[in-house]
Amino acid sequence: MSLFAGTSSYYRQYRPGIPEEVATVLDRAVAPGRPRRLLDIGTGTGLVAEALLGRFDDIIAIDNDPDMLAAAEEALRSQLPGGASLALVESTAEDFKAPASWQADLVTICRAFHWLDQATVLALLDEQVAPGGAVAVFGDNSFWAADSPWKQSVRAVVQSFLGEERRAGNSTFKHHDRPYSEIMEESPFNQVEEIRVPVHRTWSTKGILGYLYSTSFAAPHLFGDRLGAFEAAVENALAQHSTDDVFPEDNEFLIRIGRRGTA
Template sequence: MNAFAGISTYYRRFRPGIPAELAALLDEVAPTDRPRHLLDIGTGPGLVVHALLPYFDDLFAVDAEPGMLTEAEAMLRPALDTAHRLQLRHALAEDFLPPEGWQPHLVTCGRVFHWLNQPRFLDRLSEYMAPEGVVAVFSDRSLWTADSPWQQAARQVVLDFLGEQRRAGDGVFSAPGPSYEEVLRASAFSHVTSTIVAVRRQWKIPQVLGYLYSTSFAAPHLFGDRRDAFELAVSNALTPFADRGVLMEDNAFTVLTARRPSAHEGR
């Protein structure tokens, strides 16, 4: 089951990218070898790769959903110059192997780590990561977990239409296991640093609807013939919170950067 099948266009149009501060942080923590290699896991429409183009030369973007790779191709190819080399790969993160001798200096997992078999992925990654390479796991709060009044109102509409159990495509969202930091510390990349990067966004109601349709818990097909009613209910719920049509969001990315410990640090 791919919880993101059929929503790639919404994802590209309505999912926020990463802020410049987060891109700069990832540039700072990664080795500076040239050509500089980036591997983006669960690339979606290529939002993270796009933000990191100023910092990396040789880029791999991997996703398990073909529609996402189509959107990534459309977003990224026009932004490339002759200094860049981009390869898109349809693969599960746990199964991906780069070409012989290609070692990433930075591996990014933005909003995707929950969906992976995390120990298996990290074991596979340890086989081909550059010796000083860094894996970065980061996500902001989704509308499901955010806590502002207008976001709670939008989430309640989703619950009213789809039930109390959080959906994940045609299945249900699995309970989280150990914290991401625990998982990383138990892997080869046991030297972990945590950083918070704040972000403020403005939304209009149609953008909120587009965002909802980009998620696994409110994908368009889940509403069937009640989709028009759902859109009207979201609009009615959010209109009282909008200031001249604008909804403000204060959010933050939790960023975990992990690398192999040096010889004197041990495990």
């Protein structure tokens, strides 16, 4: 079973998209010539590819979850600019083979690097990234980080139903104790730049539940017949923090852009 089994509809509707400021950073990471080729690894429902439509005209987006790819197809195909190309490929990053002579100007890995065999994937990308190209590893903080009182309450409810350890589907999440930049510095893309983009959001109870159901640590199937009780517990916990169903969040995207070092 996929780590994200049953989450694709929630993911598409409730996962925050890629802010324009982040899309601009990614756009400026590589030269503006044409054709511009993008490889989006772990595309999910296509949020990164969607943010970069019109900035790259030859896009390959990969994911190993067919339901996620179906949601991406439905969302993106009608938005594709004239003359642009989009291929959605069911594959892991470790198994992906680019078309003959195809090399990406930019590779994006958003909210997915922790699921990969990181050193292996970065080594494979050396053949798949064009000269002068870049690899961008980025993401914002998960609710699991619980950096505000209302998030702490939500996490406590999840833990009360599913256990103290963060779930990853039917197993537990394996934490990485090394900074991603350090891992990238040991790869062919060892010249690493870090850029932080702050983001402010507001949430509702419905949006928070939808977000939780988009994750591997609170996917609906994990609760079985206790899903209704879980929803009620989350609603009760959130009611202690707001009387108008508005929950502010200050978050940030940390973008790591890796390029090959000069000889």
